[in-house]
Amino acid sequence: MMRIFKVLLVALVFVYLYAPIVVLVVNSFNKSKYGYKWSGFSWKWYEKLLANDTLLTAFTHSATIALLAATAAALIGTLMALAIYRYRFRFKRAASSALFVVMMSPDIVLAITFLVLFVALGMQLGFWTLLLAHITFCLPFVVITVYAQLKGFDTHLIEAAQDLGASEWHTFRTILLPLLLPSVLAGWLLSFTLSLDDVIISSFVTGPDYDVLPIRVFSMVKVGVSPEVNVLATLLLAISVISLIIFSLLVRRKVT
Amino acid sequence: MSRPDFGQVLSFRQLVITLTLGWLTLMVIAPHALVIMTSFMTPDTEHLAVWPLSLESYSKVLQPIYFDVFFHSLWLSAVATLVCLLIGYPFAYILAKQPPWLRAVLLVLMMVPFWTNSLIRTYAIKLILGKKGLINSLLVSTGIIEQPITMLYTEFAVIVGLVYVLLPFMVLPLIASFEKLSADLSEASKDLGANAAQRFIHIVLPLTAPGIIAGCLIVFLPAMGMFYVADLLGGAKNLLLGNVIKNQFLVVRDWPFGSAFSITLIVMMAAMLWLYVLANRFVQRRGGLDDENL
Numbered sequence: 013m014m015r016i017f018k019v020l021l022v023a024l025v026f027v028y029l030y031a032p033i034v035v036l037v038v039n040s041f042n043k044s045k046y047g048y049k050w051s052g053f054s055w056k057w058y059e060k061l062l063a064n065d066t067l068l069t070a071f072t073h074s075a076t077i078a079l080l081a082a083t084a085a086a087l088i089g090t091l092m093a094l095a096i097y098r099y100r101f102r103f104k105r106a107a108s109s110a111l112f113v114v115m116m117s118p119d120i121v122l123a124i125t126f127l128v129l130f131v132a133l134g135m136q137l138g139f140w141t142l143l144l145a146h147i148t149f150c151l152p153f154v155v156i157t158v159y160a161q162l163k164g165f166d167t168h169l170i171e172a173a174q175d176l177g178a179s180e181w182h183t184f185r186t187i188l189l190p191l192l193l194p195s196v197l198a199g200w201l202l203s204f205t206l207s208l209d210d211v212i213i214s215s216f217v218t219g220p221d222y223d224v225l226p227i228r229v230f231s232m233v234k235v236g237v238s239p240e241v242n243v244l245a246t247l248l249l250a251i252s253v254i255s256l257i258i259f260s261l262l263v264r265r266k267v268t
Numbered sequence: 269m270s271r272p273d274f275g276q277v278l279s280f281r282q283l284v285i286t287l288t289l290g291w292l293t294l295m296v297i298a299p300h301a302l303v304i305m306t307s308f309m310t311p312d313t314e315h316l317a318v319w320p321l322s323l324e325s326y327s328k329v330l331q332p333i334y335f336d337v338f339f340h341s342l343w344l345s346a347v348a349t350l351v352c353l354l355i356g357y358p359f360a361y362i363l364a365k366q367p368p369w370l371r372a373v374l375l376v377l378m379m380v381p382f383w384t385n386s387l388i389r390t391y392a393i394k395l396i397l398g399k400k401g402l403i404n405s406l407l408v409s410t411g412i413i414e415q416p417i418t419m420l421y422t423e424f425a426v427i428v429g430l431v432y433v434l435l436p437f438m439v440l441p442l443i444a445s446f447e448k449l450s451a452d453l454s455e456a457s458k459d460l461g462a463n464a465a466q467r468f469i470h471i472v473l474p475l476t477a478p479g480i481i482a483g484c485l486i487v488f489l490p491a492m493g494m495f496y497v498a499d500l501l502g503g504a505k506n507l508l509l510g511n512v513i514k515n516q517f518l519v520v521r522d523w524p525f526g527s528a529f530s531i532t533l534i535v536m537m538a539a540m541l542w543l544y545v546l547a548n549r550f551v552q553r554r555g556g557l558d559d560e561n562l
Contacts, residue, residue, distance in 0.1 A: 018362050021358055021359060021362065022359065022362055022363075022374070025355060025359050025378075025435075026377065026378075028432065028435075029378065029381045029432070029435070030381065031396065031402070032381075032389055032392030032393050032395070032396055032432070033381055033384065033389070033392065035392055035395055035396060035402060036388070036392045036395075039395070088287065088291065091284045091287055091288070092284075092287070092288045092291075094284060095284045095285050095287075095288045096288070099281055099284070099285060101285045101289075103289055106292075106297075107288050107289060107292050110292040110296040110297060111292070111296075113296065113300075114296055116485075116489065116537065116541065117489075117534070117537070118489045118490045118492060118493035118510075118533065118537070119490060119493055120492075120493030120495070120509070120510040120513055120514070120530070120533075121493070121530050121533060121534055121537075124303060124513060124517055124526065124527065124530050125296075125299035125300050125302070125303050126295075126299060127517065128299060128302045128303050128306055128523070128527070129294075129295070129298060129299035129302055132302055144295065148291070148295040148296065151291075179280065180280040180281055181279075181280035184280070208385065209384075209385050209386055211385075211386065211387045211496050212493060212494070212495070212496070212510070215514070215518075216514075216517070216518070225385075226385070226387050226496075229385075229387055229388065229391075230387060230496060230499075233387075233391040233394070233500065234499065234500065237395070241388060241391060244388070245384065245385070245388040245389075245391075245392070248384055248385050248388065249384045252380070252384045253380060256376065256379065256380060260376060
């Protein structure tokens with residue numbers, strides 16, 4: 013009896029999590045626009061998406077930001093994790109608190125702090141503001157991923173290198189970085205997904221010159237049904253599943 | 269320890285430290301300070317916020333119209349958090365009891381939807397709950413109901429959407445605390461004659477309390493900000509705090525008021541984090557667990 017209940021609960025949760033996604037994927041191949049009924053298989057929405065220039069531009073912009081932000085966050089975050097792990101310095105506690113605040117703050121709060129900063133600095137909202145904001149909200153996730161690996165690190169390796177005369181930079185580049193690579197890459201992938209998924213912060217820090225996916229999608233789905241969004245969802249799902257597989261492979265390699 | 273090239277040691281070290289402190293000061297500390305400052309300034313149509321300093325925006329937060337919105341938003345987020353907990357707690361318990369390989373598979377399956385765009389997933393909920401959506405057409409075609417039920421643009425829809433987007437955030441910390449829960453404690457109390465309910469109330473519940481609070485925080489705080497969920501599923505009446513803040517910043521352009529609203533949210537968040545730290549300490553003292561997190 014208890015067992016049936018357990019299986020039922022798990023099954024129901026998965027139905028809840030997957031039903032909306034199945035609806036999107038199935039409807040992306042559905043001939044009918046409204047998708048309340050299956051009216052035959054068709055690629056027509058895929059063709060329509062490929063012809064939709066504004067949506068494709070927005071997608072390219074979002075992907076560019078995600079790639080650049082994830083790369084920058086992975087680099088800067090790794091250095092920050094190193095600073096917090098290896099060095100003693102003034103305001104170190106303040107630095108880790110600031111990272112914690114970024115991780116815990118609701119997106120809406122971060123979004124307005126970024127907006128107020130950019131406006132106060134007189135920056136034009138667009139590519140650069142978007143990039144800076146995305147790097148910043150991804151940073152803590154890289155730091156904790158890399159820091160977790162640093163904590164389990166054999167410090168003898170670092171000491172040995174330095175006894176042999178390696179400089180701090182040399183030790184980092186030839187010993188720490190190669191060994192930290194799995195967690196740096198895991199942090200990169202996490203940042204990439206977070207950046208691509210962000211709706212709230214992007215809506216605040218981008219301007220009309222640099223249209224990004226969530227804003228375009230938002231305006232398309234707010235009024236009604238839009239089959240191109242189904243196609244986009246299916247493609248994004250495929251990207252996410254592939255990244256998830258790579259991510260889990262990386263994490264598994266780190267553990268063993 | 270020999271350090272032949274001292275100058276270089278200093279430079280790499282200094283570079284890393286300067287980068288860390290510089291970035292966080294410019295992108296995290298300064299912006300927060302600016303928002304605090306803005307919340308005390310006077311709104312201005314042209315310059316957004318001007319001197320003199322005043323408490324006007326905070327008194328506006330307390331005005332009945334906004335206070336109602338504030339509480340309605342808190343209420344929606346709180347219900348969504350509670351639903352997440354009620355689904356997530358038994359779910360995490362079941363998952364934590366599975367053999368490692370099965371648990372890993374189930375966890376990955378749970379994470380796949382979480383890794384796709386949440387705006388698009390919210391739109392999918394809209395397709396399901398609509399008048400001609402999946403649920404209504406299933407119910408009508410099977411003859412269970414004759415007229416479609418109104419589900420979209422209600423509180424119910426907002427809560428379904430929030431729970432859908434945030435459920436994994438509840439489950440993950442809960443699984444972590446169930447994994448730490450030692451089976452010995454439960455067995456010992458069983459040997460001493462405790463029944464299932466007693467074991468749950470006196471052992472399982474207090475020891476998983478940090479997981480419960482962490483999960484609730486990670487769900488409740490972002491839930492208040494998710495304006496797109498309320499926009500797509502809630503209609504005009506079911507606003508979240510995020511909608512008010514977004515509206516003040518991007519439409520009405522009363523920045524001091526928008527900032528004051530956000531500061532209220534931050535203060536609430538700080539109070540809740542403090543509660544979390546206290547609860548964690550309490551459990552550590554009583555349960556003797558070695559919790560290294562945070």
